Amino acid sequence: MSVTCVSYTAEGWGVGEIWHDGTRLVWHELPRPLADPSIGTRARARRRTRETPSQGGVNHPPPSGSTIAAKRSRVSDRSVPKLNELLRRVGRYFEGERVDFADAEIDLDGWTPFQRDILVALRRVRYGEVVSYAELANLAGHPRAQRAAGTFCAHNRYPLVVPCHRVVSAHGLGSYGSLGLDYKRRLLALEGVTL
Numbered sequence: 001m002s003v004t005c006v007s008y009t010a011e012g013w014g015v016g017e018i019w020h021d022g023t024r025l026v027w028h029e030l031p032r033p034l035a036d037p038s039i040g041t042r043a044r045a046r047r048r049t050r051e052t053p054s055q056g057g058v059n060h061p062p063p064s065g066s067t068i069a070a071k072r073s074r075v076s077d078r079s080v081p082k083l084n085e086l087l088r089r090v091g092r093y094f095e096g097e098r099v100d101f102a103d104a105e106i107d108l109d110g111w112t113p114f115q116r117d118i119l120v121a122l123r124r125v126r127y128g129e130v131v132s133y134a135e136l137a138n139l140a141g142h143p144r145a146q147r148a149a150g151t152f153c154a155h156n157r158y159p160l161v162v163p164c165h166r167v168v169s170a171h172g173l174g175s176y177g178s179l180g181l182d183y184k185r186r187l188l189a190l191e192g193v194t195l
Helices: 041-049 081-094 113-123 133-139 146-154 177-190
Strands: 004-010 014-020 025-032
Touching (some): 004 025, 113 133, 133 146
Antiparallel strands (some): 014 025
16 A cells, blocks of 8 residues: 655644545544644654554554555645545635535545444534534444444544544533644534534
8 A cells, every 4th residue: 555645734723634545545634733743743653664544543564565655745636636636625624614525535444343333423424513422322323332432533533534523522522632622612613513
């Protein structure tokens, strides 16, 4: 598998990264301000160890015979049209446009049936809507698995495309990992949701 890493800038948000194999999204880092020292930390670590991104932030060696092609430059429209379309959509999203990522193809290798159920249910939560962790578990066909649904969200490697920012706790925003609640609140506000 040859994976391309492309950085993008979202005005007012910072710099993010999209990892793509030409047809599927493999990893996505939401934009952070340039002053944030953790930007690209995972990307640099993967390039150093020549590993591919995988579920839950755990790196596994790439399949035998694969190459990692980490690129920081713009990719031409002829070389990776799906990547360029995804980059355009992400840009429009951060400009405040209502964007749907439901058709964006993502790497599903290594996911358990439960994780796939949660992923499918979460991708059905539309722009401007929110669900609780318990509602997400129910939508996925796993009632009473709200903690496991929360764990899935905490390890989501496809923010926006698998919109874990749209999952809230029964009593407030819930959490949003290293980006924090202010970031989650900003994403929801961008979609017209206030909590």
